[in-house]
Amino acid sequence: MHEEPRLPAPEKNAGEAAAFYDRVAWAYDRHFAYPRRITELQTAWLLRLCRRGPLLDLGCGTGRMLEPLAEAGFTPFGLDCSKKMLARARQAHPEADLVRAEAGRGIPFASAAFETVICLHAVLIHITDPEERRGLALEVQRVLRPGGVFVLELPHPRSFPPLTTPDAWRVFRPGILCRQVGPNLEELRLTEMGDLTSRVAVIDVPELKTLLAGFAKAHLHPGFSGGLFDPEKGVAMVVCAYK
Numbered sequence: 001m002h003e004e005p006r007l008p009a010p011e012k013n014a015g016e017a018a019a020f021y022d023r024v025a026w027a028y029d030r031h032f033a034y035p036r037r038i039t040e041l042q043t044a045w046l047l048r049l050c051r052r053g054p055l056l057d058l059g060c061g062t063g064r065m066l067e068p069l070a071e072a073g074f075t076p077f078g079l080d081c082s083k084k085m086l087a088r089a090r091q092a093h094p095e096a097d098l099v100r101a102e103a104g105r106g107i108p109f110a111s112a113a114f115e116t117v118i119c120l121h122a123v124l125i126h127i128t129d130p131e132e133r134r135g136l137a138l139e140v141q142r143v144l145r146p147g148g149v150f151v152l153e154l155p156h157p158r159s160f161p162p163l164t165t166p167d168a169w170r171v172f173r174p175g176i177l178c179r180q181v182g183p184n185l186e187e188l189r190l191t192e193m194g195d196l197t198s199r200v201a202v203i204d205v206p207e208l209k210t211l212l213a214g215f216a217k218a219h220l221h222p223g224f225s226g227g228l229f230d231p232e233k234g235v236a237m238v239v240c241a242y243k
């Protein structure tokens with residue numbers, strides 16, 4: 001089922017997310033992973049929305065979704081760029097089919113291989129090159145079967161605190177600061193992880209619409225608990241895009 005990536009490999013931002021998560025991996029499950037109840041909520045959502053069958057978890061991290069998805073009747077595959085996050089996933093789920101790749105540079109699976117592709121918990125913001133984000137959207141379309149679903153979760157653009165003084169660090173979440181370093185580009189700083197930093201993209205609704213233009217239809221939700229999406233405020237954006 002694995003195939004060579006189709007896209008050329010751009011030089012920009014190469015390996016930045018991988019290096020960052022390699023350094024975070026040892027503490028990820030304890031300090032940064034979603035709690036079990038969110039995993040259950042997301043699994044129930046996917047069960048309602050998606051056909052059972054092969055499912056690709058893009059940016060699977062330490063693999064929190066693999067077991068619940070398998071128990072729910074999906075056949076999960078995982079992809080991540082961080083060697084150390086994947087090592088943890090492999091240790092916890094030795095049976096899982098996992099592959100290391102940079103998702104924005106091509107998805108190393110055959111066309112129409114999956115009923116579902118998921119990309120949960122802010123994976124996409126780590127792809128700071130807009131060309132690579134476009135590449136990812138095209139590749140997701142390629143690996144989905146007709147009628148297949150892409151479920152993408154990322155921070156609401158307004159969840160980044162408003163700018164006060166340019167360049168000033170603001171509190172993004174407890175233990176995480178952010179500062180603007182370019183248009184739609186923030187730097188995150190993990191204060192309890194030796195001030196480790198990483199650049200992330202702020203992805204807005206117009207960009208999402210462009211990214212998903214090739215899908216037959218797409219719906220935007222404020223999270224996995226229902227309710228109406230508000231472009232002006234919110235914590236998360238959840239997109240369900242149908243091929």
Ligand SMILES: C[S@@+](CC[C@H](N)C(=O)[O-])C[C@H]1O[C@@H](n2cnc3c(N)ncnc32)[C@H](O)[C@@H]1O
Pocket residue numbers: 017018021033034058059060061062064079080081082085101102103104119120121122123126127
């Ligand atoms: C916040 S974690 C989320 C992990 C998992 N999706 C979850 O919901 O728990 C982000 C993950 O995305 C991965 N990642 C970031 N950029 C990536 C890329 N370009 N290609 C593949 N994985 C990437 C990181 O290595 C990390 O494991």
